[in-house]
Amino acid sequence: MSFTQDLRKEAEPLFEKIYYHPFIQELKDETLSKEALIHYVKQDYEYLNAMIQTRALTMAKCSSRKEMALLNEGISFILNDESHPHHNFCDVAGVGYEELHGESLAPAAHHYSQLMLQTAASGTLGEALAVALPCPWVYLDIGKRLYEEIQGNKRHIFYPWISFYGAQEEPRINKTLEWLDKIAEQSTAKECESMRKLFMTGCRMEYMFFDMAYTQQKWPV
Template sequence: MKFSQQLLEAGQPILQAIYQHPFVEGIGNGDLPKEALTFYVGQDYNYLNAFIKVYAAAIQKSQTRADMAIFAKQIDFILNSEIHPHHNFCNVAGVKYETLQHEPQAPGTYLYNEHMYRAARTGDLIDIVAAMTPCPWTYLEIANRFVKQGKNTDDNVFKPWIDFYADMSHDEDSILQQMYDLIDREAEKYDQHRLDIVKEEFLKSCEMEWKFWDQAYKQTGWRFVKPMKQYY
């Protein structure tokens, strides 16, 4: 079994828990509180800013222009395309997207971002890709599951969100397949102990995907600290 498939198999229990989270179920049912939607968008905007920076770090650790092109394309995608599902949530919540773009990092966002930054600072290319893969993997799995369940109907206010991520999986040049290929290629350079560390990094990101939904649903902020807004 390829190493990328070993990672996906190990992450299945967490993926199942994500399916069952009330925020995710709310997307499928077309019903979520405004507060949860706005909290999510503010935090995901923050998270995707970090995602862009980590993709840039992956470019620095790439040895070929072909690899660089993969990450450059994803930076462009986040900057210019992944705003559409954010707009869907904002439209349903009745708020302007621009008003949510400077929210302080919530604890879960901070932890997730630092996890990715650590992979970029101290790891190799395989560490970065393993830490970043759970985000697109779980989102595409969620969306495709909803499509199979017939949840992307015209009366579901979150149909644009579902369709956006479901359509991504049909791309012949799928980012997920490219990431799997990178992981499998790089995995050949390491022994089992090193790959076990990579697997742990992957699984931590999977768990933080669950936590990201959970903090938005509960609007979990800092208890004692009043963090500053983010201006970038």
Template sequence: MKFTDILFEDVREIWGKYLEHPFVKEIGEGTLDKEKFKNYLVQDYLYLKEYAKVFAMGLVKAESLSDMNLYYGSIKGILEDETEVHTNYLKYFGIDQNKVFDNRKEMTTESYTSYMLGIGLKGDLKEIAMTILPCAWSYQFIGRSLYEKHKDTLDNNFYKPWIEEYSSVEFEEGSEVWKNHINDLCKDISEKEAGNLRDIFMKSSLYEMDFWDMAYGK
């Protein structure tokens, strides 16, 4: 069994609950309160800034050119591709993207990003990969699920660009690259190290649930 298969089995129940979360369900239905989505966008934009820094720490610690290119490409994708969807929505809400960083992080955003940055500073490449993968992989998991469920009714859905971003072939391919990278890194690890890595993956997955709760105002 691949290590990513073990990771998925660990979080299968939690990720299943993502799909039942009212914030996620209402995005798919197109019924989510736009004010809630606006607040989520701001916090997610603040999150992505710190998220990219964790990849940058991985870039610094990478030894091979292939690993360096992997981290570099991911940083570029976060700053250019993923934030583009956010930027377009911010324009709709009349928010200057350059002023988003004047907003304060909510406690969940601060706690989650601080956790990841701590792993980035102290951890090795395997630990860094564990803390960053749940975000990208679970968003692809959510995006694909929403697209498959609502693809016939997306045309009039305000959240169509968000769903299409995270269900896109490109985003899925990016997740697969990272999963393959992790499986290569974790081929010959000890049971103790595997336990530590699974714990990091689980904690980041739980933080993702906290983020959805925060976004919905729960």
């Protein structure tokens, strides 16, 4: 089993927990509250800014154009495409997208963003890739499962969100998995352990992020 296959296996219970979180289940049932949708978009817009910066910091650690191009694709995806699922949530909630920009980060989004940025700034290339991997991987899993559950129903109010994440990122994720597997082959057991821990924490933070949106988590003081 490759390093990333091992990671995916270890994270299986977390992927399950995420899929069965009420945020995702109510999204599937078209009953998710307007407040949760708005809180999610406000926080995710800022989180994705941190992800762009994370990818940029990771790019500074690359040694080939091929590697740089893959991270560049990831940045372009956020800048040019990932506003579509946000627009879907805004349309359902009946609010304008631009109105939701400029929010300060709630505790879970703050922690997740800082973890990625700090790892990309001071960690190894493998650590930077590992901490940022749950982000696309978890969403691909959710998107595919939801797409199957709704049987591709275009009239589902969250069809744009579901079809976006269910389809678009797979080739790029597979390239990243191959890349991380190659890095792991050349790393010591200690370095692999650090990548593993960061990946698992990233998965936990994906759960926390949906939970934060669902409960509209804010700083209590």
